[in-house]
Amino acid sequence: MLSKQDIYLHLFLLCFLRKYVAVTVTVDDVDVAEGSEARITCNIVPASSGAVPVVTWYNVTNAANDLIANYQGGFGLVEPGYSERFSVENDITLVITNTHRSDSGTYQCSANLVGDSPSVDDDICTLTVNYFSSGNVITINVNSNTTAYNVIITCFPGTVDGNPVPDINLYKDTTIINTQKTLPLTYTIATVSDDDSGDYRCEASNSVGSVTSNTITLDYYKPRYETTEPDTLKPGKIGMIAVENVEVNPERVTYIWSIDGVVDPNANSASFTFTGSMVVGTVHTISVNVTNLIGSTSKTIRIAVSERSNSNTGLIIGMLFVGIFIGAVGLYIGQIIHNKIRKKSLSEKQNTDKRKQDTYMDYVGESRGQNQTYQDLQHRVEESAYVNVKAGNKNKKGKM
Incomplete structure (x- = not known):
């Protein structure tokens, strides 16, 4: 009031x-x-x-x-x-x-x-x-995409100007993980993990405009690999298992081997050797665990001790079949070549005999009433075959 x-x-x-x-x-x-x-x-x-x-x-x-x-x-x-x-x-x-x-x-x-x-x-x-202006695009770089520690991602400056002053943002996929007002921008991953996998890009932007860098991809995953090992092992012989074709990121890995449930503290490489049991029928169980910062991958291998290695038996059988096959092929080819040579010899012999017969018949027909000599027959230009005729009169007996 x-x-x-x-x-x-x-x-x-x-x-x-x-x-x-x-x-x-x-x-x-x-x-x-x-x-x-x-x-x-x-x-x-x-x-x-x-x-x-x-x-x-x-x-x-x-x-x-x-x-x-x-x-x-x-x-x-x-x-x-x-x-x-x-x-x-x-x-x-x-x-x-x-x-x-x-x-x-x-x-x-x-x-x-x-x-x-x-x-x-x-x-x-x-x-x-x-306003917003960018004379050159900004770029992004990573010092290493395979190392496990201190991965540094950097946004390098182009010529960026604007009012209000542009924000420099670092994106992982679609999420901003770091921002500042000036370039260069740096972002460090102290120890990588699976969550750090993704696409990274830099962006400078204000209310008027923006410019985006190229994209880099960090792909981190646990080990993937194959192993080579014998099917069986002779009693008391040395067997070896090797880890091969390893795909992993980050690259730093550790190996742990165990045999029949016992970890071998001295086995820390990509291969493992052991001596098989002297008892035929024994089955050795070997496990390998390959680990990086992202995770572990394990594999178990079972090798039986037998008197004869399955791999050697298979090799012998395979070589036997290969030898039989090669011998059969060689025999077949040899037979074909032999038949061709034999047919060619018979054909040439038949042609030679025929030419001799034709030459002699021509000689007999032409020499009637004439005194042909052996030299006459021998120098017939058109013929290449010769008949053993004795020089003299045709009425004389000649030797054949």
């Missing part, structure tokens, strides 16, 4: 303010992205509803007012130095198109009500033009 004194004081202040504050001006701060439109509105409360104020806009630089525009009742002028991108709407709104980062600063609106006293009021505001 107000007292009479409070009521009188309130009425006095209203009358005083009504008399001496004819116009009230307020301007709110404005944030815009570079290249967009900025609108700065001057809120004017006149003393009388019919008064039309003269509204003047200034750019305040180093405490000096640089005139931008003067407007009253929808009419006015924008100064030539601002007319390309600055305009005024409804006297009270200053519009800046395609804002530049250089437009950031302080602006003043002044309202003058002619006939009111006092008739002038003004207010200032701050225009902030936000």
Whole structure:
């Protein structure tokens, strides 16, 4: 409940303010992205509803007012130095198109009500033009993707500039795991674990824009491997098991071997040797455990002691079958070659006999009534076969 004194004081202040504050001006701060439109509105409360104020806009630089525009009742002028991108709407709104980062600063609106006293009021505001620029993309690097300790991921700087100052973020998959305002950014994994596997990238960003680096992948997993071992072992002989084709990240691993349930404290490499029992039928159980920081992989191998190694028997049988096969193939090929040679010899012999017979018959036919000699027959150019004929008259008996 107000007292009479409070009521009188309130009425006095209203009358005083009504008399001496004819116009009230307020301007709110404005944030815009570079290249967009900025609108700065001057809120004017006149003393009388019919008064039309003269509204003047200034750019305040180093405490000096640089005139931008003067407007009253929808009419006015924008100064030539601002007319390309600055305009005024409804006297009270200053519009800046395609804002530049250089437009950031302080602006003043002044309202003058002619006939009111006092008739002038003004207010200032701050225009902030936000921007983002990157001359070169940022990059990400890791000192090693196979080591187990002190893995260092680094975001290297490009030329990044912006308002507000960009945040430098390091992402693992879709989660930000580190952030700062400056480059380079470094992130260290002291001891790797399975949770550290994933895709890593760097990003510089603010409310206006962003730029992202390339992506690196860290893939950590427990050991994967194969073993080689004999099927069986002769009594008292030495057997060996080897771990091969190991795939693991990080690369640092340890080996633990045991035989028949007893761990061998001296066996800590990728191979294991042991002496088989002298008792035929004994089955040795050998286990190997390969471990890195991510986890362990175990394998159990059973080797029986027998009089003859299964692997040697199989080798002997295999060699026997190979020998039989090679011998059969060789015999078959030899038979084919022999038959071809034999057929060729028979054919040549038959051709030679035929030529001899034809030559002799020709000689007998042509020599009737003539004294042909052996030399005559021998020098027949068209024939290559010869008949043993004695020189002399054809009526004489010749030896064949």
